[in-house]
Amino acid sequence: MQEREMTMLEALNLALDQALARDERVFLLGEDIADPAGGIVGVTQGLSTKYGHDRVRDTPISEAAILGAAVGAGLQGFRAVAEIMFIDLIPIALDQILNHAAKMRFMTSGRLSSPITIRTATLGGMGMGTGATHGQTLEAWFMHIPGLKVAVPATPADAKGLLTTAIFDDDPVLFIETGALLGTRGAVPVDEFSIPFGQAEVVRSGNDVTIITYGLGRPQVLAAADTLAGEGVSDEVIDLRTLLPIDFPTVLESVAKTRRAVIVHYATRFAGPGAELAATITEELFSQLAAPVARVGAKFAPIPQASSLEAEVFPSVAAVVEAAHRTMSGTAEALVR
């Protein structure tokens, strides 16, 4: 497949462009998405010019109505791609995800469904000082919704492949874009392609410890992995790419080999996605583990404005390295920490 170097932002734009071209029933709606604005950071740039304002549709600032309209059009067979500017704003419209999009198929025994895609962004970890209401990392909330799927890409290629899957998936999908990663560059297949949900990527192979992450955790973990490699620790890094579903087979196969696991995410450590992973790893591999599973996540505090405090709330590279050290020492101390 022919590839081209581009940013995650460009990759998202290309995925939307190709989805709009492929299927008449795909349409986009959201605040400020049409040209000339083309999105607040430009993800939808050019699309309304190319496909018309009917299919790339600016909306009032009405989150509940945006998702409600997406659900309704979905019932009629459209594939609506709704943008909610920031994940922090989703609670305003959560009812439409929780009580409608994710439940339609179940409540009608398959006679109706609403396969919407909700594109949203987390600004957590950008260090922009967006603070407590515009910088949260809330994916764990959505892992409690049967009927929904959740994707969190960390590379430009994954963003394109996963967004394509999301749009054409027959279930509703929450697609979380990470503001801090929109500018990252990478090789991206130019033609339409999709990455199946529930397929983690083994980013780096190793034998001593498995570090499992996704989203903005990925660059943190790769930085930590370099440090660890310098110390002679052979680490394996897994990017989950989707959280609902989670690729447990890949995770368990890796941990069965390394016997040690560290989970890293920007969501709160307390009741974060890592809790589910740690529990499952322990249930499946208890007797084979050389150390308790370690988790690194955000502190249980609102996101502060000051960069010094924001750095404190989110996991640092040093914290990842330290967690790996704990599993390597394999002592009961890891339990306590």
Added chain:
Amino acid sequence: MEMRPSSPPPAAVRRRMYELMTLMKAADDRMTKGITTGEFIAVYFPHRGQEATAAALGAALRPTDQLVTTYRGVHDHIGKGVPLVDLFAEILGKDIAPGRGKAGTMHIASPQAGVMLSTGIVGAGIPVAVGLALAAQLEKADRVVAVTFGDGATNTGAFHEAANMAAVWNLPLVLVCQNNLYGEKTPIGMTMKTKQIADRARAYEFPGVRVNGNDPDEAYATLSEAIERARAGEGPTLVECMTFRFRGHSIGDDMVYIPKEQLADAEAKDPIPTYRARLLSSGVCTEEELSSIEATALNTVEEAVKTVVDAPLPSPESLMAHVYANPDKAPV
């Protein structure tokens, strides 16, 4: 919207509306009896007293038009043509229900009849109806979407967001407020300063009309006009239908919060005997025809109840079906 002084609807429509109202009442009476006597256990929100609006709406919409309603929706469903067996089976959670015991009273959908959603979340159906109306517009179909909701629902953000969106996109949507003067146990005067809910449409620059929702002829005329406006591409209309619920919010409601005189007054104006008398005096139906309509309604309801009561509950193995499109690849 300009209200023309209208002549009554055609006799066939009026007879049809009486049939529907009678069937709605018979269904409500039977569900109420079954639940209060302990014959069956179910969640149920009686519509008794609100039949005229639902019958008028059902008669005014085409079969291909779509409807979104609420937990208090059985009258609306009957009006739109959802079979009684389906309704009772949904209410009692039986396996023969189209929702296979996964819907329940608050969540009945019947796409064949055009009922795309009933929601138990107050106000939440209105944005979904906006999406359905948008779909009709994008498809260039001549389909109209009607959404019904209570007076209380017009205090939700969802109502206002959806009304504004329907207006800016000029959607083929009819917003039907069944104003029964109470939201659960709170009278409307405690929850809004607005004198007429119809006036709320003015904020969004589309017509709002208040009608006597207990008069099927009047409701039919106005709803038909709103529906045809929507069909002609002239955008949304809010129709406020004044009515009353005789049995409170849900079965078991003691209605202590409703002044006795108010209830007595509403019952004295019961839309069903009132309409019956009118059809008789205006010569639309004979006494024999009306009695036969009533007897048929009772029989139809009784037969449907029997079918449903005798039907089995869903088997436990069906729980995980339809959580996701592909059960073999369900995430958890």
